[in-house]
Amino acid sequence: MVSETPMDAAEAPAPIVVLLVEDAIALRMPVAHFLRTEGYTVIETSSAEEALGIIASEVRIDLLCTDVQMPGEIDGDALARRLALELPELPVILTSGAATPRIEAAGAPRRFVRKPYELDALARLIGELVGRTPPA
Amino acid sequence: MTQPLLKAIAAPPVTVLLVEPEVLARMILADYLRGCGYVVHETASGEEGLEALRGQMEIDVVLAEINEIGSMNGFEFAHTVRDLHPGVEVLLTASLANAAERCHELCEHRIVKKPYTPQEIVNQINILRQKRRGRGRF
Numbered sequence: 237m238v239s240e241t242p243m244d245a246a247e248a249p250a251p252i253v254v255l256l257v258e259d260a261i262a263l264r265m266p267v268a269h270f271l272r273t274e275g276y277t278v279i280e281t282s283s284a285e286e287a288l289g290i291i292a293s294e295v296r297i298d299l300l301c302t303d304v305q306m307p308g309e310i311d312g313d314a315l316a317r318r319l320a321l322e323l324p325e326l327p328v329i330l331t332s333g334a335a336t337p338r339i340e341a342a343g344a345p346r347r348f349v350r351k352p353y354e355l356d357a358l359a360r361l362i363g364e365l366v367g368r369t370p371p372a
Numbered sequence: 373m374t375q376p377l378l379k380a381i382a383a384p385p386v387t388v389l390l391v392e393p394e395v396l397a398r399m400i401l402a403d404y405l406r407g408c409g410y411v412v413h414e415t416a417s418g419e420e421g422l423e424a425l426r427g428q429m430e431i432d433v434v435l436a437e438i439n440e441i442g443s444m445n446g447f448e449f450a451h452t453v454r455d456l457h458p459g460v461e462v463l464l465t466a467s468l469a470n471a472a473e474r475c476h477e478l479c480e481h482r483i484v485k486k487p488y489t490p491q492e493i494v495n496q497i498n499i500l501r502q503k504r505r506g507r508g509r510f
Contacts, residue, residue, distance in 0.1 A: 261420040262427060265413050269429070272406075279399055282416040286395040292507035293396055293500040 249371045251277040253295075254362060257287045257302035257312060258331075263351075270355040275370025276362065284310035291322060298366050301358070304332040316346065327365035329358070387411040387429065388478070391421040391436035391449065396500045397468055401435075401475050404493055407486045408479035417442025418449035425457050433461045435474060469494055 254276050258264035261282070268278045279295065281287040285308055291297065300319060302312035310318070316328045328346040331353065345365050349358065363369040388410045392398035395416070402412045413429065415421040418441040425431055434453055438446035450462045465471040472490035479485050488496075 261415060261423050265415075265424055265427065265429065269411070269413065280402075280414045281395055282420065286416070289395050289504055290399070293504040294507070295399075295500065 251275075252362070252366050252368065252370050253277045253279065253298045255279050255281065255287055255290060255297045255300045255302075257281045257284060257300070257306070257315065259283060259303065259306045267355065267358070271359060271362070274356075274359045275372070276359070283308045284312065284315040287315055288318070291319065297323070297326060299327045299329065299362055301329040301331065301362070304330050305334070329361060329365065385409065385411055386432045387413065389413050389415065389421060389424055389431045389434045391415050391418060391434065391441050391446075392471070393417060393437075393441055396504065397471070397497050400493060400497045400500070401471055404472075404475050404486060404488065405478060407484070408482040409484040410478065410482070418444040418446075418452075421449060422452060422456075425453065425460065431457075431460055433463060433478070435463045435465065435471065435478075437465045437467075437471060468497065 254271060256264060256268055256271070256278050258267065259282050264280055264282070268280050271278050279290055279297070281290060284302070284306060287300070287302070300316065302315055304312040306312055312330055316330060319326055319328070329349055330346065331349045331351055333351040335350065347361060347365065349361065388405055390398060390402050390405070390412055392401060392414070393416055398414050398416065402414050405412045413424055413431065415424050418436070420442070421434065421436065436446045436449055441449055446464050450464055453460055453462050463474050465474050469490065472493040475493065476490045
């Protein structure tokens, strides 16, 4: 899963690692499952705080896909802005059911995807932003 | 050919629902089980776990710890699962080491096995925890 760990040191080519942040399990579970069947490695987090814990543990991430509206102190937009400081090159996909969510994050390639979205369209967008598709 | 191998060949892919509040432990345990050929869904609390079980995806085995998992503990969660979903097998774990052992045991039944011991799984989680502690909060 994570390239800098002993458990996966021998794996090649490098998987595309998506950090998925979504508090709604009814959505997170099928999205994560679909992306895995497409060949992506998905790290699931249910809050921005959990996502920050993953980043702090220095796990390699290729793309952040986060819901904008989430419970807790940090919403998806604030998470993206924090990561823009830590990982300025990290592509970001922000998702929301709102038509015009408040998005202040700027920097690396970022797209807004309105819910509900097609799973295969999301998978294609991830490949586009990362610049490659998952290894066959 | 050994009996477990025969069993694994005959068995369809098994889906595991992992209920683990700590994200690093959840990530590594789920990754380990996927490496053994399981389909794994991840939930951070008992509430999420019960919602996942109500969903469309079939789940064969639930792995949850006995301590607090959201607003309930593992025993309460297991009791509810057995009441509402009697066909689902529930495995409770008493500690991270115990969870790693359970995952290792589950992998013994699969064709694809990872060669890591339960202790190596725990070590892997502890390495990430240490890095996280070192960085603190952003």
